[in-house]
Amino acid sequence: MTGSPSPTAPNPGPALLTDRYELTMVAAALADGTADRQCVFELFARRLPDGRRYGVVAGTGRLLDALTRFRFGPDELELLSRVVDEDTCAWLRDYRFTGDIDGYPEGELYFPGSPVLTVTGTFADAVILETLALSIYNHDCAIASAAARMVTAAAGRPLIEMGSRRTHEEAAVAAARSAYLAGFATTSNLAAGRRFGIPTAGTAAHAWVLLHDDEPAAFRSQVAALGTDTTLLVDTYDIRKGIANAVEAAGTGLGAVRIDSGDLGELTRQAREQLDSLGATTTRIVLSGDLDEYAIASLRAEPVDSYGVGTSLVTGSGAPTAGMVYKLVEVDGRPVSKRSSAKESRGGRKSALRRHKPTGTAVEEVVFGHGSEPALGPDDRVLPVPLVRGGELTAEATGATLDDARERLRTALVAVPWEGLKLSRGEPAIPTTFPQG
Amino acid sequence: MTGSPSPTAPNPGPALLTDRYELTMVAAALADGTADRQCVFELFARRLPDGRRYGVVAGTGRLLDALTRFRFGPDELELLSRVVDEDTCAWLRDYRFTGDIDGYPEGELYFPGSPVLTVTGTFADAVILETLALSIYNHDCAIASAAARMVTAAAGRPLIEMGSRRTHEEAAVAAARSAYLAGFATTSNLAAGRRFGIPTAGTAAHAWVLLHDDEPAAFRSQVAALGTDTTLLVDTYDIRKGIANAVEAAGTGLGAVRIDSGDLGELTRQAREQLDSLGATTTRIVLSGDLDEYAIASLRAEPVDSYGVGTSLVTGSGAPTAGMVYKLVEVDGRPVSKRSSAKESRGGRKSALRRHKPTGTAVEEVVFGHGSEPALGPDDRVLPVPLVRGGELTAEATGATLDDARERLRTALVAVPWEGLKLSRGEPAIPTTFPQG
Structure with missing residues (x-):
């Protein structure tokens, strides 16, 4: 059947789960010599979905897994030979991400402007991950963020994730993972049980x-x-x-x-x-x-005694995508940013910390560049952790578990000011500030 | 990394992309002898998303492809041995769908109650496909239905699908397929180009x-x-x-x-x-x-000259899921249906035809059971076609192409009364009637 994959097709890797323009930009950059410029890309949300008070980071584990399988084999190159030139195909054949990645660990909260993921490498190395990284984070964060509100609303009663039938069959597996991360007790999805060890129920x-x-x-x-x-x-x-x-x-x-x-x-x-x-x-x-x-x-x-949740979970309860973007913020040490009317962003590599009162309540997300590092108080926490160094997963990455992420979110939500846990529409639970260096 | 699949895991087939309860129902039905009862399941939408005037059938090709790969191998059975008994595992090991499937061809319109897919087989054979069928149709129909409205709004100007980054990475590929089916000119998604032959652009x-x-x-x-x-x-x-x-x-x-x-x-x-x-x-x-x-x-x-559409396309423009259900309507020739307060459905195997004026304008969707077949006028069209017979794809199924579906939708939309093509909220473009036998 045309319009359907061959039943005997081998398992496609993730390398073609991307936009054509990533590959044509790589081709043009290889041709003009800019492919090797050292770049920093930042993945962040300009704002939270309408009225939401916090976002939940999810997808990191899935992205890092996909990264290890992100290869251009004969199957991928057969298509790409019609899209880019021979030199680019040769470059893609040898592609391995060799740069660094830092990011908020899964289960951490994020707010507008939080540098959820920072990818450092040559332009060609890093630009090629844009679509895949955004797909994973935009989906998984949207589901986890909705799920966390349901867990709060359930006030300790267990939630069963049963939304597989209302979303794409593979999105369903990722949704079950995000829901568990956010505190759901079980999932009806068997593949999620198999792949991620999530308890299944029915x-x-x-x-x-x-x-x-x-x-x-x-x-x-x-x-x-x-x-x-x-x-x-x-x-x-x-x-x-x-x-x-x-x-x-x-x-x-x-x-x-x-x-x-x-x-x-x-x-x-x-x-x-x-x-x-x-x-x-x-x-x-x-x-x-x-x-x-x-x-x-x-x-x-x-x-x-318990709730089974389907449609609203897998569709992000009105916010099916997290609105994350992946922006080039630095080239060869020089901050860069779009400057026309709308959709502006802040140039330069950034990190972030969250300030807390001595009582433990979060008060502020501080996003800062090199040269404007704020003093770290005793109750503050630096948010990004190293995930990839020289193309290899760090101990922080390989040691991360879904249960850690679940516990991290539980702890982070305890620190949110009480009005930040309200279900009604409102402002982000804490403000994001950008001190100038 | 726990919470991530092994990088060396083989390509998982679709058999675990399902809810646990399908498998426990099969186990219980094998035990009590009802597994072999001849059943008819119907996939349909009780209503269209709020204010929408028609739905677009999409996903048929993907479901039929998945059906040919729906097998329980050692990988699946390893998990399932902890969910169901040994006899059920043995039954699953030999599982092949051997029943019949009829359905609206891809690109056809649907309305509330249209029997979009009818699956006939033993209870165990047919119930096990519920979640996968719903996942595929609920996603693909939602995207195609939103895409068709965008194509109408563009009034002949080409549309580029560029929403991959806003949705789950595999949903993105299916979304590109649905968008092309609905009349989009191209997609940015390379995997969609590779798998479905859709022209790519960037x-x-x-x-x-x-x-x-x-x-x-x-x-x-x-x-x-x-x-x-x-x-x-x-x-x-x-x-x-x-x-x-x-x-x-x-x-x-x-x-x-x-x-x-x-x-x-x-x-x-x-x-x-x-x-x-x-x-x-x-x-x-x-x-x-x-x-x-x-x-x-x-x-x-x-x-x-042309439009690039992302977020709103892959999220179904406010309706990210089509709300389809998969209901048992007949057991051993006896119509069955849920009877409590809400979510009622009509029992019995059904077919459907669409009535048209001599001018070609559609006027009515007639959904009928055995014994109440209405007379077929010269301008009417019977909607379902045979897709699977005795577990094998029919010529209608194997011969179907995405371009056929695209043309079918174009033709079907020409026949919709003019107010049915309005973007504003309203009633379904034509009423669905259910003549009694």
């Missing part, structure tokens, strides 16, 4: 009940196969009858019931009362059905 | 200009490497000077200038005037910079 679909002659038969069969600790979906026909059938099938030791439609607050109260009256006092109530952070927050007073 | 980034000692040097070099027909990005510093530098570097035969920021309408008029006054009367003007269908429409009166 209940059953309405199809399971409809497949059987009646609801009791479906429930009995599920309990027989999966044990009494399973979750029975009780809203296919009549929820009250469904709960009665569920407890009859599994006994009072039933693990959980799931409700996926209707007025969830009211239904939850009724379900808890009914379960308790049947003696199923330990049976949990799982809610799902178009939940977002606002719906989760509105259910805080109800006897919910 | 200009240069602001980094290109900033890399050089000055703008004239950058332009001269780009023209030397890529020819005078290249597109020069003129808004890094001062657009008026940029255009003068561009024509000086390339001569009056310069291919195009690109403007990526500022008041695009005003800047376009000034640029056209300046280019003409310099004798560069054939030099085209390419606009980019956060364009969506509304911005494109508002530029209709300006002397724009």
Whole structure:
């Protein structure tokens, strides 16, 4: 079928997951001698999505993994021979990133202007990573940032990520990773379990009940196969009858019931009362059905035990992309920046630190260049860490785990001023300042 | 690095791109004997995204390709042995889809309730495809539906897809495919060029200009490497000077200038005037910079030659997922459907036809079950086609091309009543009716 890849095609590496212009710029730079100029590119967000108060860094691990596989083999070069000249193809054949990368570790917060990633190398070495780096960060940060708000809204109740079906099949795997990083307990996505070791969970679909002659038969069969600790979906026909059938099938030791439609607050109260009256006092109530952070927050007073979140998670709850850009900020030690009307940026290589009160509350993101390093107070924290040196992953990079990132975010959110955790629209939780050297 | 796949991992097939509950349902159904019940699942949208007037079918080719690779090998089974029992693992090891699939061909329009895909097979055979089918259709239809509106708004001017950096790196490739299907001229995404044969295009980034000692040097070099027909990005510093530098570097035969920021309408008029006054009367003007269908429409009166569209395309312009569901509608010939408060659906296997006036204008989407087939008028068209029979792709499936889909959409949109092509929010362009048998 034209328009489809060959079923026997080998695993494509990430090197073609990029914009054509990166390659033609490399070709032109190799031709005019600028390809070897030492450059610094910075990946950052000019602003947060409308009304959001913080962003969550995610994607670093995925980018570094992709970097180690970023190679132009025969398969890639076959296409590129029609895009660039022979000398460029020869250069691409030998391409290995040999520069340095610094960045905020995964799970760290970011704010407008935070230098989330800094790539240092020759122009050709570094420009070629632009699209891939942006794709990964724009997606993963968007999902993690939305997920973190849902975790806050859930106030300690576990969240199940179940949005795979609402987004591109590979984006789904990355979304599950970002959600776990942000504090979700589990994912329904099996590939995310396989690739990233994230705990997987699942209940059953309405199809399971409809497949059987009646609801009791479906429930009995599920309990027989999966044990009494399973979750029975009780809203296919009549929820009250469904709960009665569920407890009859599994006994009072039933693990959980799931409700996926209707007025969830009211239904939850009724379900808890009914379960308790049947003696199923330990049976949990799982809610799902178009939940977002606002719906989760509105259910805080109800006897919910956990939430399944799908669409709103994988679409970033209204902000499906983080708006990160990848800008050339320095050439051979000289700061550079676009200067026309809109979309200005600050030239020069930068670092950043976050200032905190002695109480631990964050007060300011300070983004500074060489020559304007501010004094580091006892409660302040320098944010970027070295990730790549001379093309090789650092110990900080190879030692990083998803669980570290999860813990880092948890700690960072504790330090956010209380109004920064509000779900309502507002300004960034802390201001970003740019001291002049 | 934990949280990252091994760099030496083999190409994972699509079989784990699914929700855990599909597999546990298969396990329970194998145990209780319902796995072999003959089932019909239907993939459809209950409604269109808020205010949209039609949807565009996309993803069929990608799903059918994935189906041919949907296998549980040692890599998948290693994980699944911790999720399901041994008998289920053995069943999965031998899994091949052996049922039938019918569906709207790619590029066809859909409306609320249109049976976009119908999967017929045993419960276990068919339920296992739910998540993958939904991921592909929910993503690809969302992008194609947004893209089609942009193509209408551009009124014949070519559109370049350049949104890769704003979405997950693999979603980007699928988005480029959907955009081309919907009538975009080219994509910046090289992998989309490689996998799907889509024409690729590109200009240069602001980094290109900033890399050089000055703008004239950058332009001269780009023209030397890529020819005078290249597109020069003129808004890094001062657009008026940029255009003068561009024509000086390339001569009056310069291919195009690109403007990526500022008041695009005003800047376009000034640029056209300046280019003409310099004798560069054939030099085209390419606009980019956060364009969506509304911005494109508002530029209709300006002397724009083409548009580059990024963020709004890959995020579905406000509707990043198509809201498709995959519902069990028939078991052993018996119609089934969920009956509780919300999210109801119609049971029974269905087909559909679109009625047209003798003038060719579409008037109605008729979705019907067995026993209520309406008479087919001379201007009506039956919509689903056979895609898979006994697990094998049909000639309709293997013969389908992206260019066919593109042409199919073009034709289908010509038949939409004029108010259905309006960009403003409204009702579906034609009503869906469900005659009772």
